[in-house]
Amino acid sequence: MLETVLVESAYRKDQTPELAKIGKQPRRPSGGAEPQPLPVAPGPATFDATALTLSVAAMPDHATTLRAFRQPAGGTAQLAGTSTTTTVSVIAAGPLTPGVTYEFWLVGHNSQGDGPESNHVSHAVPMGP
Numbered sequence: 001m002l003e004t005v006l007v008e009s010a011y012r013k014d015q016t017p018e019l020a021k022i023g024k025q026p027r028r029p030s031g032g033a034e035p036q037p038l039p040v041a042p043g044p045a046t047f048d049a050t051a052l053t054l055s056v057a058a059m060p061d062h063a064t065t066l067r068a069f070r071q072p073a074g075g076t077a078q079l080a081g082t083s084t085t086t087t088v089s090v091i092a093a094g095p096l097t098p099g100v101t102y103e104f105w106l107v108g109h110n111s112q113g114d115g116p117e118s119n120h121v122s123h124a125v126p127m128g129p
Contacts, residue, residue, distance in 0.1 A: 039063035039108025039115030047104060047121040052096070054106050055087040060115060063108030068092075069117075073101045080104065096125045 039060040046055050054068050068088040070080040081092030090096070090104050101124040108115040 036110055036112050037062050038112050039110055041116035042066065042106045042108055042118040045104070045106045045118040045121060047090075047123055049123060051089075052091050053087050053089050054104055054118075054121065056106060056118065057086065059086060060108035062110055063115065064110045065108075067107050067109045067114065069105055069107070070096075071103045072097065073103075082109070098125050098127045100125055 039062045042056045042060045042063075043058065044056070047053075048055065056066070059066065065082050065084050066086065066088050067082050068080040068090050069077050070090050070093075071077040079093060081089040083089070088106060090102075096102060101122060103120050103122050105120045106118040
């Protein structure tokens with residue numbers, strides 16, 4: 001009987017008897033959650049000229065995806081590809097133009113936006129046979 005009284009006195013409408021016995025964290029006010037921080041900068045990016053991919057050793061902290069960007073010499077930067085792994089294709093947005101030199105880099109991305117850029121890697125696309 002005494003145990004029932006103690007459990008009932010600790011019981012609130014938002015708390016089950018099991019949680020009343022072990023304790024419970026106080027509720028946060030609505031909107032009290034911290035926003036996710038932007039991703040940190042990726043580690044050094046390496047370019048695989050055969051596979052046309054950029055890779056890093058590990059996903060940047062706070063990143064849910066990696067985004068690869070490419071910029072042809074004298075042109076504007078564009079999103080080249082996105083991946084949830086540590087390797088991203090730089091031709092997902094379309095093929096590279098033969099004879100053009102491109103600059104590639106990676107950024108970590110999450111719901112808050114893009115983090116800082118990785119190192120930039122240049123690659124000259126060879127002319128066809």
